Amino acid sequence: MYMKEILICLALIFAFSSYADARLNVVATLPWIGSITRQIGQDRVEVTTLVRANQDPHYLEPKPSMILAARKADLLIYNGLDLEIGYLPVIIESSRNPNIQSGKPGNLDCSGYVSAIGKVAATDRSMGDVHPLGNPHYHFSPRNIIRVAEGITDTLSRLDPADEAFYMANLASLRKQFDERQRQWSMVPLKGKKVVAYHALYDYLASDFGFTIIGYVEDKPGIAPSSRGVEQLIEVIKRAKPDKIITSVFYPKNEVQFISDKTGVPWVELPADVENGQDWFSFMDKVVSLLK
Numbered sequence: 001m002y003m004k005e006i007l008i009c010l011a012l013i014f015a016f017s018s019y020a021d022a023r024l025n026v027v028a029t030l031p032w033i034g035s036i037t038r039q040i041g042q043d044r045v046e047v048t049t050l051v052r053a054n055q056d057p058h059y060l061e062p063k064p065s066m067i068l069a070a071r072k073a074d075l076l077i078y079n080g081l082d083l084e085i086g087y088l089p090v091i092i093e094s095s096r097n098p099n100i101q102s103g104k105p106g107n108l109d110c111s112g113y114v115s116a117i118g119k120v121a122a123t124d125r126s127m128g129d130v131h132p133l134g135n136p137h138y139h140f141s142p143r144n145i146i147r148v149a150e151g152i153t154d155t156l157s158r159l160d161p162a163d164e165a166f167y168m169a170n171l172a173s174l175r176k177q178f179d180e181r182q183r184q185w186s187m188v189p190l191k192g193k194k195v196v197a198y199h200a201l202y203d204y205l206a207s208d209f210g211f212t213i214i215g216y217v218e219d220k221p222g223i224a225p226s227s228r229g230v231e232q233l234i235e236v237i238k239r240a241k242p243d244k245i246i247t248s249v250f251y252p253k254n255e256v257q258f259i260s261d262k263t264g265v266p267w268v269e270l271p272a273d274v275e276n277g278q279d280w281f282s283f284m285d286k287v288v289s290l291l292k
């Protein structure tokens with residue numbers, strides 16, 4: 001090979017590796033966080049997501065691969081409101097990565113951008129798995145999700161100021177897409193409808209779309225249904241006549257099937273998070289179309 005070609009090769013390798021290094025390494029706990037981060041960051045971010053869409057986000061077995069990903073991360077983005085309390089502190093600590101420790105610029109708690117509902121003044125074990133900070137399942141809320149997208153944009157811009165204009169432009173197109181979808185969703189007649197939910201996963205959805213959750217299949221948040229609780233719920237359903245019972249892939253189906261058989265109210269399984277290769281908008285589209 002001629003010297004000149006060798007030099008060009010080397011220059012290309014350097015250009016490519018410095019380009020690869022310039023990408024921000026992001027670890028996102030939940031699929032929807034990873035998806036929004038990818039939409040804002042595009043080719044400037046490398047995103048690893050810890051929880052899968054069909055997994056219960058309340059529980060996760062921390063794996064060495066997750067700790068390794070956290071060790072290399074420039075930025076950790078998580079849901080907050082104690083949703084990941086069972087596994088994230090362990091992952092952060094074991095990573096020994098100073099960038100992502102609490103209070104550091106590489107530690108982003110998305111709930112900081114959210115107006116949480118369901119805050120309770122005091123909790124004790126008798127109330128179930130209640131979080132005093134509020135209901136953590138705000139990714140079902142269009143109203144809150146756009147604020148979170150702004151927060152992610154701010155954080156990416158702070159860590160990588162050279163690409164701020166790029167991130168801002170991507171946020172602008174996301175906002176446009178958001179406004180269009182909001183218009184479509186607002187035309188879906190969900191206002192005034194009544195549903196029963198397995199878990200308090202859909203409280204923000206109900207609040208944003210104007211329907212009412214008249215009862216839960218779980219006895220208390222995070223506490224498995226009891227036969228007495230199910231019997232009482234059946235009585236409530238017979239009186240209130242809700243349209244549907246809504247649940248998620250990771251919850252058992254025997255109780256909802258039993259309740260449905262006894263009352264004639266159908267149950268439907270809603271996606272709990274953004275599925276692989278999809279984005280938050282298609283996730284919400286699916287949720288809304290299954291509800292109507």
Ligand SMILES: [Zn+2]
Binds near residue numbers: 058
């Ligand atoms: Zn929950």
